[in-house]
Amino acid sequence: MGIIKLKNRVCVSAVASVCGKKEYDGAFGELYDEYSEDDTFGKKTFEQAEEEMQRRCFAHALKKGGFDLSDIDAIFAGDLMNQCTASSYGLLEYGRQYFGLFGACSTMAEAVLLSALTVDGGYFKRCAAIVSSHNCTAERQFRMPIEYGGQRTPTAQWTVTGSGCAIIDTGVYGMYVKGVLPGVPVDRGVSDAANMGAAMAPAAADTLKRFFDESGRKPNDFDLILTGDLGGEGHGLLTELLSYEGCDLGADHLDCGMLLYKPEQDVHSGGSGCGCSALGLAVYLFERFKNKEIKNALFVGTGALMSPMAVAQGHSIPGIAHLIHFSSEV
Amino acid sequence: MGIIKLKNRVCVSAVASVCGKKEYDGAFGELYDEYSEDDTFGKKTFEQAEEEMQRRCFAHALKKGGFDLSDIDAIFAGDLMNQCTASSYGLLEYGRQYFGLFGACSTMAEAVLLSALTVDGGYFKRCAAIVSSHNCTAERQFRMPIEYGGQRTPTAQWTVTGSGCAIIDTGVYGMYVKGVLPGVPVDRGVSDAANMGAAMAPAAADTLKRFFDESGRKPNDFDLILTGDLGGEGHGLLTELLSYEGCDLGADHLDCGMLLYKPEQDVHSGGSGCGCSALGLAVYLFERFKNKEIKNALFVGTGALMSPMAVAQGHSIPGIAHLIHFSSEV
Numbered sequence: 001m002g003i004i005k006l007k008n009r010v011c012v013s014a015v016a017s018v019c020g021k022k023e024y025d026g027a028f029g030e031l032y033d034e035y036s037e038d039d040t041f042g043k044k045t046f047e048q049a050e051e052e053m054q055r056r057c058f059a060h061a062l063k064k065g066g067f068d069l070s071d072i073d074a075i076f077a078g079d080l081m082n083q084c085t086a087s088s089y090g091l092l093e094y095g096r097q098y099f100g101l102f103g104a105c106s107t108m109a110e111a112v113l114l115s116a117l118t119v120d121g122g123y124f125k126r127c128a129a130i131v132s133s134h135n136c137t138a139e140r141q142f143r144m145p146i147e148y149g150g151q152r153t154p155t156a157q158w159t160v161t162g163s164g165c166a167i168i169d170t171g172v173y174g175m176y177v178k179g180v181l182p183g184v185p186v187d188r189g190v191s192d193a194a195n196m197g198a199a200m201a202p203a204a205a206d207t208l209k210r211f212f213d214e215s216g217r218k219p220n221d222f223d224l225i226l227t228g229d230l231g232g233e234g235h236g237l238l239t240e241l242l243s244y245e246g247c248d249l250g251a252d253h254l255d256c257g258m259l260l261y262k263p264e265q266d267v268h269s270g271g272s273g274c275g276c277s278a279l280g281l282a283v284y285l286f287e288r289f290k291n292k293e294i295k296n297a298l299f300v301g302t303g304a305l306m307s308p309m310a311v312a313q314g315h316s317i318p319g320i321a322h323l324i325h326f327s328s329e330v
Numbered sequence: 331m332g333i334i335k336l337k338n339r340v341c342v343s344a345v346a347s348v349c350g351k352k353e354y355d356g357a358f359g360e361l362y363d364e365y366s367e368d369d370t371f372g373k374k375t376f377e378q379a380e381e382e383m384q385r386r387c388f389a390h391a392l393k394k395g396g397f398d399l400s401d402i403d404a405i406f407a408g409d410l411m412n413q414c415t416a417s418s419y420g421l422l423e424y425g426r427q428y429f430g431l432f433g434a435c436s437t438m439a440e441a442v443l444l445s446a447l448t449v450d451g452g453y454f455k456r457c458a459a460i461v462s463s464h465n466c467t468a469e470r471q472f473r474m475p476i477e478y479g480g481q482r483t484p485t486a487q488w489t490v491t492g493s494g495c496a497i498i499d500t501g502v503y504g505m506y507v508k509g510v511l512p513g514v515p516v517d518r519g520v521s522d523a524a525n526m527g528a529a530m531a532p533a534a535a536d537t538l539k540r541f542f543d544e545s546g547r548k549p550n551d552f553d554l555i556l557t558g559d560l561g562g563e564g565h566g567l568l569t570e571l572l573s574y575e576g577c578d579l580g581a582d583h584l585d586c587g588m589l590l591y592k593p594e595q596d597v598h599s600g601g602s603g604c605g606c607s608a609l610g611l612a613v614y615l616f617e618r619f620k621n622k623e624i625k626n627a628l629f630v631g632t633g634a635l636m637s638p639m640a641v642a643q644g645h646s647i648p649g650i651a652h653l654i655h656f657s658s659e660v
Contacts, residue, residue: 001400001403001404001426001427004453044643045643047639047640047643048643070331073331074331074512078432081637081639082412082413082637082638082639083412083432083434083635083636083637083639083640084432084635085635085637085639085640085645088515088635088648088650089640089645089648091515092515092517092648095514095515096331096514097331097512097513097514098512098513098514098515098650099431099433099440099444099512100431100432100433100434100440100635100650101429101430101431101432102408102413102414102430102431102432103429103430104413104430110429110430114429114444117447117448117451117453118447118448118451120451121447121448121450121451121452121453122451123334123447123451182404182427182428182429183427183428184425184426184427184428185418185421185422185425185428187422305413305414305415305418305430306413307411307412307413307415308412309377309411309412309413309415310377310413310415310419313374313375313377313378315415315419318418318419318422320418320428320430
């Protein structure tokens with residue numbers, strides 16, 4: 001257990017993102033590669049719309065990176081739908097070697113982490129990490145169909161409609177994976193399915209504390225600590241949990257769930273879903289590296305391993321957080 | 331894309347298996363480490379019973395291998411339940427670095443494959459690959475609750491109640507991972523949720539054909555080709571599909587789904603579920619290597635990426651098959 005330092009040059013050579021209307025209307029509208037005016041992407045069901053998002057997102061990433069399909073050795077993918085169907089159906093036609101993942105909202109970090117290790121080890125020349133979530137598929141699966149119009153609590157987050165893709169290889173594009181720290185599932189007894197931030201914050205605190213303890217570094221050694229999707233509630237709890245450990249995350253700690261929407265969009269505690277941190281990585285983290293605004297960043301993908309069945313049977317909700325250390329220098 | 335040959339000595343240093351009553355009454359009763367007389371493992375719900383299976387299975391594997399918990403750097407785990415809760419809850423108390431996977435019934439092969447690559451690359455000293463399935467959780471989630479007493483068709487398979495664990499490290503225990511070939515999702519239009527063998531056979535054929543074409547080897551170069559869980563129906567289809575390609579799998583092709591039960595147990599086309607190939611690996615493949623009965627084997631874990639929601643929306647069912655080449659020699 002512990003931090004894994006990569007041995008070779010491993011970089012994020014391209015990213016892409018596809019999203020829904022609410023996300024397009026949010027803070028980063030112009031930076032998305034594509035959006036759907038009605039969130040359906042021309043499909044009959046929201047489930048098929050989510051598949052289509054992954055399909056298009058991967059195509060955008062290939063095009064932006066200047067890659068052929070044959071340049072991709074393996075895909076690490078996942079989503080929130082039961083049996084991860086947005087990934088398996090969405091990416092089916094590409095016919096690439098495929099690893100299905102389930103890390104709830106942390107899946108983008110899990111996919112990037114495993115892509116980075118397998119590229120670093122020379123097992124794959126180039127991998128794609130792809131995930132998605134869709135507000136309408138997630139809400140009806142995990143809580144209520146949106147048509148029900150249920151009242152949302154202040155701690156509730158808004159599942160992002162979006163898909164993000166990162167291409168990982170040994171290129172020289174200015175955003176390198178220096179090291180990773182895999183997450184450990186942590187359960188502190190939170191059982192409120194409308195407060196995922198509280199379920200995930202202890203896992204994020206665990207991962208960050210392990211990282212700082214082992215590396216001897218401090219939060220202000222990094223230009224940015226980007227968590228997510230903790231949302232406002234989870235962001236506050238993480239800050240508090242780490243302050244008990246004598247660790248001040250400081251002003252350079254941002255959360256993907258708090259970045260994507262404008263305040264007037266009324267998403268309560270913030271964005272969530274696999275798409276949240278994936279879009280955060282694509283339109284915020286990658287952009288800041290590209291624009292040379294940051295040199296050193298920690299990306300901490302958080303997930304609440306929440307199951308309606310498990311909650312109904314009296315379980316609380318474990319969280320997990322995988323950390324990736326990105327740098328502008330090899 | 332293609333076969334990955336490992337660079338270092340990577341071996342399966344211990345296995346463990348836990349199962350239900352029907353599996354204990356099957357072909358390998360005495361070889362399981364533990365079973366439950368009523369399939370509940372003392373828990374109130376079948377979902378919690380499945381979690382308990384993984385919990386106990388991992389504990390057995392640690393004990394049999396002589397390992398402490400701190401010897402395990404990472405766990406690769408998955409199951410068939412929505413949100414993979416048997417894995418996340420079952421393994422929670424161990425507090426190890428954790429990667430959730432979803433590969434349907436192929437998850438054991440996916441977990442062993444990723445464990446082998448990450449151990450080979452020196453990223454983890456020792457990994458655990460753990461999966462499970464439970465007949466009563468799977469049937470009510472994917473088809474009907476067993477209390478409904480629905481008639482099963484001849485091509486239907488019986489979801490195995492069982493959990494298997496393999497510990498992967500750089501030891502010298504006689505069953506080495508020589509190479510791996512990741513699977514590609516393949517969909518040939520099968521939409522019958524009671525015929526998973528037909529959905530998976532084309533994926534197994536694709537993986538095996540790619541392996542033989544690239545390696546220049548033939549089926550009879552191996553003492554055993556162990557697929558699964560194709561069941562009788564899928565086993566026949568795979569044999570037929572490969573014969574069209576001029577490839578005769580021969581008598582040394584066995585399927586985990588056809589091995590675990592006795593003929594009089596009336597499981598129709600055979601066993602299935604993540605537990606099926608995991609038990610097959612633990613009580614059949616590992617045992618044959620241990621007893622020096624085989625020297626070279628291909629393990630091809632097959633999965634039907636079946637979602638009731640996707641089938642209801644008119645999708646057919648993609649399959650996937652990951653291949654692992656085991657040898658008794660380093």
